[in-house]
Amino acid sequence: MNNLLHYSPILIAVMVFLIQQRIVVTPEQLEKKHREILNDAEDRFATLSSVKDLKEQVIDMKEKIDKIYDCIIAVK
Numbered sequence: 258m259n260n261l262l263h264y265s266p267i268l269i270a271v272m273v274f275l276i277q278q279r280i281v282v283t284p285e286q287l288e289k290k291h292r293e294i295l296n297d298a299e300d301r302f303a304t305l306s307s308v309k310d311l312k313e314q315v316i317d318m319k320e321k322i323d324k325i326y327d328c329i330i331a332v333k
Contacts, residue, residue, distance in 0.1 A: 275281045282290075303311075
């Protein structure tokens with residue numbers, strides 16, 4: 258106990274420094290940052306389902322273009 262009292266000012270100074278420099282965060286701060294990251298990711302990146310839908314549309318367009326091309330070649 259005596260050693261703890263001897264080092265308590267140093268421990269308090271270290272804790273204050275860590276809190277001021279935001280090295281130690283609270284769960285609320287961590288939750289807030291997590292939500293910000295998720296919102297940024299939603300804004301910047303497409304979802305997997307939308308990418309799959311877009312791929313399907315491109316495949317359908319390619320098939321239709323191939324059919325039109327085949328019809329043009331068959332007429333000649």
